Amino acid sequence: xxxxxxxxxxxxxxxxxxxxxxxxxxxxxxxxxxxxxxxxxxxxxxxxxxxxxxxxxxxxxxxxxxxxxxxxxxxxxxxxxxxxxxxxxxxxxxxxxxxxxxxxxxxxxxxxxxxxxxxxxxxxxxxxxxxxxxxxxxxxxxxxxxx
Numbered sequence: 001x002x003x004x005x006x007x008x009x010x011x012x013x014x015x016x017x018x019x020x021x022x023x024x025x026x027x028x029x030x031x032x033x034x035x036x037x038x039x040x041x042x043x044x045x046x047x048x049x050x051x052x053x054x055x056x057x058x059x060x061x062x063x064x065x066x067x068x069x070x071x072x073x074x075x076x077x078x079x080x081x082x083x084x085x086x087x088x089x090x091x092x093x094x095x096x097x098x099x100x101x102x103x104x105x106x107x108x109x110x111x112x113x114x115x116x117x118x119x120x121x122x123x124x125x126x127x128x129x130x131x132x133x134x135x136x137x138x139x140x141x142x143x144x145x146x147x
Contacts, residue, residue, distance in 0.1 A: 048061055054136055115143070126144045127145075
């Protein structure tokens with residue numbers, strides 16, 4: 001009887017350890033292609049933030065965020081996008097960088113912008129841009145779009 005209880009206890013412990021360490025929960029978006037995620041629907045502007053300590057930069061970012069209220073972003077699989085701000089559409093091209101860690105808008109034009117992908121799921125698109133300004137130096141702006 002002692003041996004049976006010992007074996008039973010070992011089996012229960014082994015089963016518990018397997019369940020704790022062997023069954024890591026996967027995010028449902030882990031298996032989805034990034035292009036499919038970014039083109040799956042129209043994104044709605046949520047917020048714009050910066051980590052800059054400059055009061056002038058923070059004021060400027062807040063002003064841009066106010067203008068972007070109700071803005072939308074539609075990204076198409078054919079490499080084009082439409083961003084609508086204050087009811088006015090702006091079209092351009094987009095592509096991922098080689099490692100698919102950034103989005104490049106309007107590559108090869110004077111309007112080219114590269115934004116690092118901070119988060120890309122079926123419901124959140126978060127992109128960080130580094131702005132180079134002659135007066136304020138380099139600072140970041142992070143755009144958050146939601147489904």
